[in-house]
Amino acid sequence: MILSVLLSSIVILIIAIYFYIKWKYYTVHGTIPGLEPEFLSGNLRQLGVVSSNRELIDSYGYACEKMQKVYGDIFQLWIGINHYYVFCRPDHAQEIYTHRNIFDLAKIRTKTFGLISEHALVTLIGPEYKRHAKAVLPMLKKNKFIPQIPIMTNCVDKLITIWKERYENKDNIICTCIVSDSQQLMLDMFTLIAFDYDFGNLNNLLKSAKSSDSNDKFELSDLGKALAIWLNGFQRVTVNGMPAFINYYLLKFDKIYQNALKLLENYSYKIISKCQQETDLNRKAINLVASLVSTLQEDEAAEMLKHEEDKTGLTKHELLGEVLFLLLAGYETTASAISWFIHFVSKYPEIQQKMKEELKHNGITKETSLDDDDLLHKCEYIDCVINETLRIAPLAVGSFRTLTKDAIIDGVKVRQGETVLAAFSVMQRDPRNWKLDPTQFIPERFYGIDAPDRNHHSFAFLPFGGGHRVCAGQEAARLELKVIIIRLMQFVTFTDAPGNNGGRYQRVTVMPKEVAVSIKFD
Incomplete structure (x- = not known):
């Protein structure tokens, strides 16, 4: 009886964790359009960037080009677990590049480059970056x-x-x-x-x-x-x-x-x-x-x-x-x-x-x-x-x-x-x-x-x-x-x-x- 309850609890916990991660990381939020992401692969498999066995077969730029044709110049995109709001016009880039007090180091840098080279310039912010x-x-x-x-x-x-x-x-x-x-x-x-x-x-x-x-x-x-x-x-x-x-x-x-x-x-x-x-x-x-x-x-x-x-x-x-x-x-x-x-x-x-x-x-x-x-x-x-x-x-x-x-x-x-x-x-x-x-x-x-x-x-x-x-x-x-x-x-x-x-x-x-x-x- 105790074993059955324990196993049931574990199964329920795993299901709950899955749905929490799916809701937090793999769900379109807000009014900005986007393709509903798949668990773990995000939009990469749907857009033909990775194959069914998760091998990279194209580029992220290709994914953005496909999304732009469907959703216009502003959309949501998932590269694996990482979620982005994508902007595709030069005036968008101008806004992002010229306001350094608002737009700073991307979290993706610490989640990727930061894992293989913790103290590289590209992963740092604030006074440590300046040093x-x-x-x-x-x-x-x-x-x-x-x-x-x-x-x-x-x-x-x-x-x-x-x-x-x-x-x-x-x-x-x-x-x-x-x-x-x-x-x-x-x-x-x-x-x-x-x-x-x-x-x-x-x-x-x-x-x-x-x-x-x-x-x-x-x-x-x-x-x-x-x-x-x-x-x-x-x-x-x-x-x-x-x-x-x-x-x-x-x-x-x-x-x-x-x-x-x-x-x-x-x-x-x-x-x-x-x-x-x-x-x-x-x-x-x-x-x-x-x-x-x-x-x-x-x-x-x-x-x-x-x-x-x-x-x-x-x-x-x-x-x-x-x-x-x-x-x-x-x-x-x-x-x-x-x-x-x-x-x-x-x-x-x-x-x-x-x-x-x-x-x-x-x-x-x-x-x-x-x-x-x-x-x-x-x-x-x-x-x-x-x-x-x-x-x-x-x-x-x-x-x-x-x-x-x-x-x-x-x-x-x-x-x-x-x-x-x-x-x-x-x-x-x-x-x-x-x-x-x-x-x-x-x-x-x-x-x-x-x-x-x-x-x-x-x-x-x-x-x-x-x-x-x-x-x-x-x-x-x-x-x-x-x-x-x-x-x-x-x-x-x-x-x-x-x-x-x-x-x-x-x-x-x-x-x-x-x-x-x-x-x-x-």
Whole structure:
């Protein structure tokens, strides 16, 4: 009798918890339209972003585009357990970006990024954010990366050598690994620039390309594998539909994830220790980690006794969080952009020819040093190609912000604690915001003083977000993209091939699903 009552009570409790979670997290509230979410997956399965077995098969931007067609420019959306009010017009973005006293760090950042990198700038608010920003933001300015341009060009040259081994004088072989090649390029490049450490992935790729043994296939280094596992952890906590505290323990008791994290932490601590030993106070820091090491607190115990507003510098543990996040943000975004660039320009040989002519016109040859910012600035058409790549294939769905107090956007009241999404991925492809067809890849829309879309709405094209939470590394990312594209255009031409279908795939950023090109050497 007692056992029956106990079992019945447990069943009733489980049912009650289910309906409470369903009501609290998975029910459309208020008058703003939206698709009734499913338990755990939210709207992702309904909109075709995840498959029935919860595998990501499309992007969040695609979900927003579908919702906009049905519900208009303002609607509710669930990405797993996370609920957002989505706004799809430039004037909405302007309202959100310009009122920093109302729209601040999105709770999603602490529920996702915060679980894999607790002390990263992107997860912080208030005085702690200001303290970290003072240490991190100056390191990400363009002028800090210009001295590193020789490293960038050397890495691109390595990739071109790999491609020559694979594809030169082999017209029947199509390159289908552009995405992974771009990732290995950026992983090596960014770790060399930021940490003075060579992951060695390009060297391994070259060794594999030269090998006549078909079984001698490229494999990531141990650190590369650890990074991939760590990034997969972020992806899981974003879409699995579980509350943050459950995801915390899922990661905590995942041995594979914890081993990968430990390897990354040990590696990061070694770099920090090496920089501390080698730092010369009379010389400027030569890489990001060395710069960050110079901000370490001299007496952590004394700093802990202070109020947050009075603290200065970073603790060693906080520095570790920033190093891990820089590793994530520094290579994934640019690798995605390069992959999209190659996909699009392979379909337009005239665009590649125009870039090559611009280089020739400005006297930029294979022997020209690219560490002259004035010379790079002259390549205006290449800037337009970069902008068009980022416009038509945005790397993120938009900017998330959580309200610190009630606000009204376009007549819609949103309450304190709710999160809004300024969906710039939708705005950048919305025909109302562009004179030329926004579904087409047309760099000329930006080129020249009389360009049709040169004077677009200032908040219709913000691929790195806007406001005080704008992407901190956008200057460095644009410089890397420009140097890489110039170097590629000096040596190769990409041509369209069967299977070059594009499509979108959501990871930390949005990557193309299928890129297949032929590579010709100039």
